[in-house]
Amino acid sequence: MSIEVQNISKTFGTFKALSSVSLNVPTGQLVALLGPSGSGKTTLLRIIAGLEQADEGSGSIYFHDEDVATQPVRRRQVGFVFQHYALFRHMSVFENVAFGLRVRPRRARPTKRDIRDRVHRLLALVQLDGMAGRYPSQLSGGQRQRVALARALAVEPKVLLLDEPFGALDAKVRKELRAWLRRLHDELHVTSVFVTHDQDEALEVADRIVVMNEGRIEQIGTPDEVFHHPQTEFVMKFLGEVNAFHCRVDSGRVQFDALELPFPQERQQIEGDARVFIRPYDVTIDTKTNGLPSVTAEVIRIHSAGPVVRLELRTATGQALAAELSQERFGTMNLQVGSNVYVRPRHIRVFTSA
Amino acid sequence: MSHGIAWKQRSVLPGFGLSMGLTLLYLALLVLIPLAGLVLFTGTWITLAEFWDKAVADPRVLASYRLSFGASLIAASLNGVFGLIVAWVLVRYRFPGKRFIDAIVDLPFALPTAVSGIALTTLYARTGWVGRWLDPLGIQVAYAWPGIVIALTLIGLPFVVRTVQPALEDLDHEIEEASASLGATRWQTFRRVILPTVFPALLTGFAMAFARAIGEFGSVYFIAGNMPMKTEIAPLLIIIKLEQFDYVGATGIGVVMLVAAFVLLLVINLLQWWSRRYQA
Numbered sequence: 001m002s003i004e005v006q007n008i009s010k011t012f013g014t015f016k017a018l019s020s021v022s023l024n025v026p027t028g029q030l031v032a033l034l035g036p037s038g039s040g041k042t043t044l045l046r047i048i049a050g051l052e053q054a055d056e057g058s059g060s061i062y063f064h065d066e067d068v069a070t071q072p073v074r075r076r077q078v079g080f081v082f083q084h085y086a087l088f089r090h091m092s093v094f095e096n097v098a099f100g101l102r103v104r105p106r107r108a109r110p111t112k113r114d115i116r117d118r119v120h121r122l123l124a125l126v127q128l129d130g131m132a133g134r135y136p137s138q139l140s141g142g143q144r145q146r147v148a149l150a151r152a153l154a155v156e157p158k159v160l161l162l163d164e165p166f167g168a169l170d171a172k173v174r175k176e177l178r179a180w181l182r183r184l185h186d187e188l189h190v191t192s193v194f195v196t197h198d199q200d201e202a203l204e205v206a207d208r209i210v211v212m213n214e215g216r217i218e219q220i221g222t223p224d225e226v227f228h229h230p231q232t233e234f235v236m237k238f239l240g241e242v243n244a245f246h247c248r249v250d251s252g253r254v255q256f257d258a259l260e261l262p263f264p265q266e267r268q269q270i271e272g273d274a275r276v277f278i279r280p281y282d283v284t285i286d287t288k289t290n291g292l293p294s295v296t297a298e299v300i301r302i303h304s305a306g307p308v309v310r311l312e313l314r315t316a317t318g319q320a321l322a323a324e325l326s327q328e329r330f331g332t333m334n335l336q337v338g339s340n341v342y343v344r345p346r347h348i349r350v351f352t353s354a
Numbered sequence: 355m356s357h358g359i360a361w362k363q364r365s366v367l368p369g370f371g372l373s374m375g376l377t378l379l380y381l382a383l384l385v386l387i388p389l390a391g392l393v394l395f396t397g398t399w400i401t402l403a404e405f406w407d408k409a410v411a412d413p414r415v416l417a418s419y420r421l422s423f424g425a426s427l428i429a430a431s432l433n434g435v436f437g438l439i440v441a442w443v444l445v446r447y448r449f450p451g452k453r454f455i456d457a458i459v460d461l462p463f464a465l466p467t468a469v470s471g472i473a474l475t476t477l478y479a480r481t482g483w484v485g486r487w488l489d490p491l492g493i494q495v496a497y498a499w500p501g502i503v504i505a506l507t508l509i510g511l512p513f514v515v516r517t518v519q520p521a522l523e524d525l526d527h528e529i530e531e532a533s534a535s536l537g538a539t540r541w542q543t544f545r546r547v548i549l550p551t552v553f554p555a556l557l558t559g560f561a562m563a564f565a566r567a568i569g570e571f572g573s574v575y576f577i578a579g580n581m582p583m584k585t586e587i588a589p590l591l592i593i594i595k596l597e598q599f600d601y602v603g604a605t606g607i608g609v610v611m612l613v614a615a616f617v618l619l620l621v622i623n624l625l626q627w628w629s630r631r632y633q634a
Contacts, residue, residue, distance in 0.1 A: 051531050073534045080535040086528035090550045090632045100536035103546070135632040148532075155536055 001158040001191050002027045007059030017043040019215045028189040032202035035212035041195045049161050050076045079152030083164040085144040087136040093147050094132040100155035122150040142173040162194035178205050199239050211235050233351040236277050243321050247276040258295045264348050274352050280322040282347040294344040396609045400602050409606025422588040426567035429506035433563045437514025445522040459515045467572030475577045497579030505573040510563030521555035554629045561622040
């Protein structure tokens with residue numbers, strides 16, 4: 001079941017949470033709404049679910065071809081997973097998962113035996129089969145969230161919506177669960193949208209990422225596209241660490257700090273004042289100059305504990321610059337705090353100053 | 355730890371010994387010693403036959419028990435239903451005068467019960483503002499058992515509202531959204547999700563309102579009419595017995611009420627423990 005969001009706006013008092021957002025989620029995809037808090041991603045998810053109403057006169061929402069904008073949440077057949085699980089604490093795990101089936105009108109309700117079978121199948125799917133009789137208070141956070149997922153899947157939802165599903169879990173469990181969610185999705189293929197502010201989570205799990213900022217969509221694309229080909233300054237900055245400098249673009253040449261480089265993008269060229277962005281791993285550090293354009297910098301700090309070595313540098317003009325290099329290369333260079341190095345950007349991106 | 359049960363745990367805030375000692379002293383002086391005295395007095399000064407005749411088998415006494423416990427039960431049940439609604443409105447909605455209504459709920463706590471009794475009597479008597487409309491319909495409130503129920507309901511109301519209110523405030527809005535997203539109707543959400551969650555608190559409020567109603571005397575005294583066999587509650591009968599210097603009868607009734615109240619509260623506590631079984 002595909003989801004089509006057309007020109008949805010939402011205002012809370014004077015705060016514009018969403019400004020005319022349109023989005024298409026193809027059948028069977030797992031899509032991440034990624035953005036900082038206040039970007040409108042949760043509001044958009046809740047409007048898709050029917051937990052929130054879009055502004056009067058704004059656009060509509062379609063599940064496949066059906067306009068669901070006027071349907072209340074209980075008729076939309078969505079599975080919704082909350083950040084804080086929202087389990088029914090007075091019900092056992094079994095009862096929680098069975099809830100959506102038990103509240104159906106009598107003629108649509110499965111028999112007791114069917115309910116039991118289905119609940120146990122789902123609990124096996126989320127690897128909690130032995131826990132049917134427990135209460136939510138007796139489970140860990142990761143287990144609770146899997147119960148919540150089984151409960152949402154029990155009603156055979158048209159779409160699965162997850163609001164920061166791993167946000168309340170600690171880092172290790174979060175990593176395990178997101179890999180597991182990806183495998184589960186590959187098994188079930190139910191159209192899913194999840195909200196996250198964690199770019200690693202979005203990049204790792206999603207088929208497509210919708211980057212949101214201040215109530216608007218900045219970019220939609222595969223993890224590769226948004227990471228390697230950011231179309232806006234915001235996307236560039238939000239997905240990973242960047243060094244930013246003011247620059248001037250003059251007939252295809254980008255001038256910043258003491259450097260002049262060719263304008264890099266395949267996209268439309270710009271002129272005048274702009275900002276240039278360099279990822280820390282997109283710079284080459286040398287102790288000697290080799291004739292290629294570079295700037296000199298001083299090593300301020302070295303973080304060598306980790307898979308890569310991170311350097312904090314200060315260029316000759318006094319600008320801060322972060323750089324990353326491999327442990328092997330670092331080992332051959334004999335760098336100390338205070339060493340002078342030559343820094344050469346391998347890859348830059350230029351966006352007009354907002 | 356070598357003991358089977360850990361009596362006390364080391365804590366950054368010591369004081370178990372002191373606070374537990376004060377608790378025991380306080381309860382002993384105020385509750386335990388007077389009540390134990392009552393039971394002891396009954397046990398040593400009254401024979402079983404006397405006790406049976408005066409406090410159990412006497413039809414007038416029996417009628418008063420029925421009235422006291424029956425009316426209290428009805429009053430507490432009414433409070434259970436309407437107290438929940440009042441608490442719901444106070445927690446869930448914002449409206450002008452909300453603070454005023456919130457304050458009014460506590461009024462029955464502070465009002466001398468005689469005052470509320472007289473006020474209710476004036477209102478519900480045959481010529482009163484409300485009574486005059488009920489009288490042609492053949493409904494008698496003042497000087498009949500419905501009047502007793504109303505008086506007991508009034509004094510029990512704050513208990514239910516004040517115990518249910520925090521439980522409703524704690525209720526996570528998301529569980530209602532979860533319920534709705536799973537296809538539940540509003541009624542199903544209330545019946546299967548909200549009510550079971552606040553039920554322990556509701557039960558506490560019910561128990562307190564019920565206990566308070568059993569012991570109430572002042573307001574009922576004015577509205578009941580106090581006719582033997584009809585509108586005479588047990589606490590009143592105790593006074594009557596005392597005025598007749600029938601100390602044995604008065605004590606006997608006291609013991610029966612004490613035991614009955616204790617058993618009822620025990621049952622309610624067990625129910626409550628059962629309804630909280632999901633809390634680890």
